[in-house]
Amino acid sequence: MPDNSNVSVAVLLPCYNEEVTIGKVVRDFKAALSNADIYVYDNNSTDHTAEIATSEGAIVRKEPRQGKGNVIRAMFEDIDADVYVMADGDDTYPADAAPAMVDKVLEGYDMVIGDRLSSTYFQENKRPFHNFGNRLVCGSINGLFHANVTDIMTGYRAFSFTFVKTYPVLSHGFEVETEMTIHSLNNNLRLFEMPIQYRDRPEGSVSKLDTVGDGIKVMSTIFRMIREYKPLPFFGGLGAVLGIIGIVLCGSVTVDFWHTGMVARFPTLIGAVMLVIAGLLLFVAGIILDVMAKNDRKAFIIDANQFAMLKRNAK
Template identity: 75%
Template sequence: MKLALKEATIAVLLPCYNEEQTIGKVVDDFRKALPTATIYVYDNNSTDKTASIAQSKGAVVRPEPRQGKGNVIRAMFEDIDADVYVMADGDDTYPAENAPAMVDKILEGYDMVIGDRLSSTYFQENKRPFHNVGNRLVRSAINGIFGAQVKDIMTGYRAFSFTYVKCYPILSHGFEVETEMTIHSLDRNLRLYEMPVQYRDRPKGSHSKLNTVGDGIRVLSTIFRMIREYKPLPFFGGCGLLIDLVGFGFLLSVMFEFWRTGSVPRIPTLIGSVLLILVGLLSIITGIVLDVLAKNDRRAYIHTSNLFAYLHRRQREHEANRSEQ
């Protein structure tokens, strides 16, 4: 049952931390773009007037004491029920005008719509060169590993279906959550749609909460962790193969000396090479076992998402029948 835009319940999610300069305009823009949507502002321990300004603009304001964007999004996904979710930042860097088109794509059946900044104005507007390098690095790494062609891995402007929101397990605490979302979606083979959006840098006087080095390290560690979890066979198998090659290299040197002299003078090298080969084989076996578990986890995710989709359809049908009576 495909819903029309005017029939769907829409939630606009705005995680905020000290955004008093821009949050009022952001709420007004999304109110104009999506008049029927409920706008939620989750205040993440702001020390300025972010919460009061958002409330005065008619947004539903809720506090989230656990610091970090990942924690805020996790709370939003747990608390809010809607047919379509639109997530953006409260810093006025994303245009609300794209939101209706993103909602339409979710209603067409996509699981997640990605607001692609990098294909439009991001590299011209963003004044932080290390962020540009980081975006390119992360994009190349993830697309190479998962065989994908996602253009913007780390964008904060996205739309989600009900099923995606309720089945997605958020583990990240901070800004690395967007990277985690993309990797999760690629691993689960979800229906993704990328929509180019115009990016604008923060207005003068508004300061980014990103730490180039600290958040960059967190993003890279998230990629490393999720590759280990989602691609265990290539990860552990590759490590095991490398260790085995080193072990065989040492073993061949000992065997060559044995063939030449008839003795084995380097006993420690022989023992070390055999141990390296065993460690490599154990790593490969570990990768095989974890790969089976990862596939079972994908099956469980598909079963759960299908169940949520079914229950959501039944709920919508029940509401439609009640409204007709």
């Protein structure tokens, strides 16, 4: 087991109207990680979340930009630690799993994922569309990145210092967890999944998730990140579809010309040629963007190595 006696650990709890549960969550993490600093970032709560967290000994800060992604961005910018543990303030994740997650980060993993789906999530979660959405997102991303991640959207994670300081938070809302996973897979980071015992919100605690709205945002994030991280399959696939349609139409016009000696459908021929040209342009664009994406991955590796070196030199 890694020596964590001199390791600084930060527990990150983004919160919006969690007065029912935040006190217990802070106490649980204090008991599980006695030497950790507990940070509660209040995201414009209208209840007593901040006051309760302060009374329990948490370090409370305000984040005026609404949305979980904005809160995580502020946390990653503001807080320096050797290991970070991120959870929600709704008491759905067990704090007693945190020490094992910290140990895995100290072993060298960039991100440890608290896997809900392998344990109690489908029994505890009472929202069937959430269950369907989790399966859909996991299947889509694993297929595109040739990965085998079980729980892509979990909010319970642990991170290394290097991951936190080199991860660009672009999402504003709950789609940030999906973005984290895709970012990690694209850059071939060291991931470890640890099954955790998920529990549904206690009575009186209200979920902030909008099943349809947040689902659309998650799928939009996946679409955007595939376009950015996998440009050759994305644009090449679109180009292939357009090109095939254009070739088929050109073929039908050619057959007519073969039989009659006349081109009777000039608009079809012109449209078909334009489709073939558009398909070729999309394919070329995919190749160019793929080269740029590979250069971005090289730059990320260089940045990550520099942060790791600075961290070692600072000790």
